[in-house]
Amino acid sequence: MNRIESPRNSKVKEWKKLHSKKGREQTNCFIIEGPHLVHEALKHQAPILEIIIEESFRIPLDWDVGSITTWAVTERVIKVLSDTDHPQGVIAICEIEAEDIKLIPNGRYLLLDNVQDPGNVGTMIRTADSAGLDGVVLGNGTVDLYNSKVLRSTQGSLFHLHVAKGDLIDWINRFREAEIPIYGTSLQGGVPYSELEPSSGYALVVGNEGNGVQKSILSQTDQNVYIPIYGKAESLNVAVATGILVYGLSTKNEA
Amino acid sequence: MNRIESPRNSKVKEWKKLHSKKGREQTNCFIIEGPHLVHEALKHQAPILEIIIEESFRIPLDWDVGSITTWAVTERVIKVLSDTDHPQGVIAICEIEAEDIKLIPNGRYLLLDNVQDPGNVGTMIRTADSAGLDGVVLGNGTVDLYNSKVLRSTQGSLFHLHVAKGDLIDWINRFREAEIPIYGTSLQGGVPYSELEPSSGYALVVGNEGNGVQKSILSQTDQNVYIPIYGKAESLNVAVATGILVYGLSTKNEA
Numbered sequence: 001m002n003r004i005e006s007p008r009n010s011k012v013k014e015w016k017k018l019h020s021k022k023g024r025e026q027t028n029c030f031i032i033e034g035p036h037l038v039h040e041a042l043k044h045q046a047p048i049l050e051i052i053i054e055e056s057f058r059i060p061l062d063w064d065v066g067s068i069t070t071w072a073v074t075e076r077v078i079k080v081l082s083d084t085d086h087p088q089g090v091i092a093i094c095e096i097e098a099e100d101i102k103l104i105p106n107g108r109y110l111l112l113d114n115v116q117d118p119g120n121v122g123t124m125i126r127t128a129d130s131a132g133l134d135g136v137v138l139g140n141g142t143v144d145l146y147n148s149k150v151l152r153s154t155q156g157s158l159f160h161l162h163v164a165k166g167d168l169i170d171w172i173n174r175f176r177e178a179e180i181p182i183y184g185t186s187l188q189g190g191v192p193y194s195e196l197e198p199s200s201g202y203a204l205v206v207g208n209e210g211n212g213v214q215k216s217i218l219s220q221t222d223q224n225v226y227i228p229i230y231g232k233a234e235s236l237n238v239a240v241a242t243g244i245l246v247y248g249l250s251t252k253n254e255a
Numbered sequence: 256m257n258r259i260e261s262p263r264n265s266k267v268k269e270w271k272k273l274h275s276k277k278g279r280e281q282t283n284c285f286i287i288e289g290p291h292l293v294h295e296a297l298k299h300q301a302p303i304l305e306i307i308i309e310e311s312f313r314i315p316l317d318w319d320v321g322s323i324t325t326w327a328v329t330e331r332v333i334k335v336l337s338d339t340d341h342p343q344g345v346i347a348i349c350e351i352e353a354e355d356i357k358l359i360p361n362g363r364y365l366l367l368d369n370v371q372d373p374g375n376v377g378t379m380i381r382t383a384d385s386a387g388l389d390g391v392v393l394g395n396g397t398v399d400l401y402n403s404k405v406l407r408s409t410q411g412s413l414f415h416l417h418v419a420k421g422d423l424i425d426w427i428n429r430f431r432e433a434e435i436p437i438y439g440t441s442l443q444g445g446v447p448y449s450e451l452e453p454s455s456g457y458a459l460v461v462g463n464e465g466n467g468v469q470k471s472i473l474s475q476t477d478q479n480v481y482i483p484i485y486g487k488a489e490s491l492n493v494a495v496a497t498g499i500l501v502y503g504l505s506t507k508n509e510a
Binding site (some may be wrong): 044058121127128130132155156157175227229231232234235236241242 | 290299302304376381382383384385386387388410411412415416470482484485486487488489490492494495496497498502503505
């Protein structure tokens, strides 16, 4: 095992750059942290290039690290590399793979239009995974998947289902060609989600925290739906709304 | 209008203390910030004692501030009082009212057991409001309602429905006496929520982010329910789970 003592080591400086989007784009790598995320990455054969552990961290026996290069570093180094106040002793560097989503008949997909909050985006990927969806598309303008707070909020779900990026209008055209119905969400327009015609597959578009889904996208969908507000709130949090919709549609499909 | 220029003014020091739970308990007051929250508090007759505005902030014409004491302060003072990186020019000091919840026949209530994340708690109050619930009970161990991040995440919903605190076992006994069925939530035990017997009213208990609802509480409920996980995620975020459950139960009740 290699060892690094100084936070000024050139390797450390290189890894630290992965906390910025620019650094990730230059190297095509991202950084994950904490035993839960690293273990999920290992279990699901994510392309891990390097594992970095704090000297006192013991790699659990059930982790299959194979031939991955491992570095032991001092507490000072881990603190410099970590994005959290309480580093948990293990970090991994992963390769960014060009991720595409194969559209399968009756597949179910979630599309994010300009969602800004990293916690929301990560939670929505975790929710899509929980509901058994087949993929998530992050539209242009949505926060970067490899942002550390997004990664943390996914709780590892990014390693469980396909997550792609791109222009949502292009994606809508692909879904249309695959004969998968496209549902937009809106605060008022359309029909209550509970009245949606049952359909086994769908592509559901949810939108920005303040402005919702762009009009240019809502005009391209097969149907727009909303969640009724029974109290005095103006709206729901977008991650909560996503959960209500993907589970509401799943339950209906099974009934 | 009174004017304060210095962050060292004794009034400013007093207000600043309201960012800590101890400061709130000593004075029985809490602090809210931003035009949206302050406007919601005004609209819903929350007990506002003082309004503090940054000199350049113009109180919108549709705000009914009545005879509430108003202070104009410098930007430096607002920065000291604000809990955010980008203060929005207006703050209000409100009185903490002893909040009780009247249990109504067929009422619907949400109970939080040891929920720790302020964003989750605020979002859950907002979700309960959206779904038209009649009240929320924060069990002992749940993060303080007047924490600034909780308040911000409620988006004003704390002024729309009753939010009380207390020992959840005592509350469960009150719900039982009122003949309102009590549902616990659990990762596995019980029945899938979609199989729940329809009932117009309920008290739904959701739990801590890591550990769920305490066993001592789950043993006191009428029925425990879970949300099926169809993918590879281990669990849902607790605020998302709450949304799925309260909307799932509401839709069923209307059907």
